[in-house]
Amino acid sequence: MTPFFTAPRRLAVVLAACGLLGAPAYAAPLPSVVDKVLLQQPSVRSAQALLRATEAQITQVRSDFLPSLGLSYRNSDARDETQGRPVDRNVRRSDASLRWNVFNGAADTSRLRSAAFSRDAADADLDSVLEQVAFEITETYADVVRLRQTMSSLQATIARQERVETSVAQRVDAGRISSAELDLMHVRLIQSRTLLGQLRAQLGTAEYRYRLLTGEAPNELVPPGIRSKTVENDIDALVERIHERNPRLRAALQRSSARKADIGVARGSFFPAVDLSVNKRLDNNTSPVPVSDTDRAAQLQVSIDIPLGGKNLGRHSEAVERHQAAQADADDLLLKVSREITDLYRQFTEAREIAPLTERRVVAAQRVAAAYELHFEAGRRSLNDLSIAQEDLFSAQRALIENRAQQTTLQAQLLSLAGELRETLRTHYQPAPIQPELLGTTPYTPALAAAPVPVVDALPAPEMELAPAAAAKPATAATTESDAASPEQRLEAWAAAWAARDFDAYRAFYVADFQPGKGRSTADWESERRTRVSQAQSPSIHIDNLKLRPRGTERLSTRFTQHYSAGHYRDTVRKQIDWVKVDGQWKIAAETVLAPPAPRPTGPTTEATQ
Incomplete structure (x- = not known):
């Protein structure tokens, strides 16, 4: 089989991740991106291969229910002695046998059930990987949008601070205010530009991760959103639904059932194994013919194997302990998922409830910053008051941007836990851009x-x-x-x-x-x-x-x-x-x-x- 990562392909992957290859000028909406790149992820391909492996195991186990057919052919030359005289003899002989295990303590039946549960667990693992990758793409998509919006808001704040710096410099040159005021503006600008550099570094990391996940440049991304009706208001109902549909939990429970079936396989070893075999000689040609030989024959044989010793007892004990460990792992995962759901749900409801407050905070901060700028020009506010108001405006806008991104990410994570994120992106996705007026530095209302x-x-x-x-x-x-x-x-x-x-x-x-x-x-x-x-x-x-x-x-x-x-x-x-x-x-x-x-x-x- 040709390796997936051949040298040219490795080079193409690296260049695409670094943005050196041509990329489309427009990136598709989030659902299209998820559907397009989901099956290309290595973790998804690995889960698919493991699922096919378990299906092959079922085929192997099912073959044990059928009889086995044997054919043998013998062609030999030998020197025999007959009445003291050496004789060169040639033997050509063919036999057929049919062997069928008719009883082994239902071990084959338990083994088939174990393989079926393992296949279901692998199928649930594949669903879990698909949902996890879909969430990673959604999270990265939202992260890139969040950082870009935050940088845009900070750049507008820096431009405003630079205008104030110019005005302050003119006043200092005219001798109307102290040079310390200009130093204050320099400090504020250095802080803002340092933060801008940090955000630029974070954005570069997020964009690189997006390229690795999707294989395309993050161009023209629209703030993603999911209609809120997909998350229930009743936490108990939500927990119960996720318990039923969570892929990881389903996989753990299926593995526990498989280990329980393995106990039946081990118990079957305590019973005698009954085999039915039919043997028939098809042909026999010996030259020269001996005094006595079997030319044609048919035989029916029943054999019983009775196991002795402690090997089977140890195998049974091992199967019991592995089942208990698998069930304990499933119970532990249930507790972890319940805690995770509760924590995520509380964060999501809190983020959704404070969303209107973040918008009102931005509007109020815009008005305060604009009013303080007027008052500073009139000599009724200090420069420190104005710079604090401008920083408060940026903080308010940043809180609004992060609140929107947090809502989308938390909701996507809850849906991923329920195994419903991919379907929800296809049916309940909608872009959720922030109003441009809320990200500007001018007041939202025209009155101010x-x-x-x-x-x-x-x-x-x-x-x-x-x-x-x-x-x-x-x-x-x-x-x-x-x-x-x-x-x-x-x-x-x-x-x-x-x-x-x-x-x-x-x-x-x-x-x-x-x-x-x-x-x-x-x-x-x-x-x-x-x-x-x-x-x-x-x-x-x-x-x-x-x-x-x-x-x-x-x-x-x-x-x-x-x-x-x-x-x-x-x-x-x-x-x-x-x-x-x-x-x-x-x-x-x-x-x-x-x-x-x-x-x-x-x-x-x-x-x-x-």
């Missing part, structure tokens, strides 16, 4: 994405007394503009355009070369504000505590408290907007978020000194 980004482009304005303006009215979209509009009206129209999500009207309130500060260009600011203004969900802007201070005929400053809401987001900040008159119309030249006023320790509440 449209929250205002405060602009801090310079040091806070010096303290000054502002003249009280007329009571500001809530901004409405109906506010009109004109060249003769007062600054109060222009401010109300600015807020109304924002509330109406009309970016073009909103942009028209700023000077053409508006400088947002923080090293950003006017184009970057316009792109960012266009997204946040136009995508807000039912925004509302309310202005109160408005103060005015003229700075000549062409310039003035306004200070006010801004109350902003969009969807579920709420924010209140103090702002200063500097106006300049361009072509007879007031335009925004600078926009600054101010620190909240410090509360007075005593006395009645009054307007804080600005």
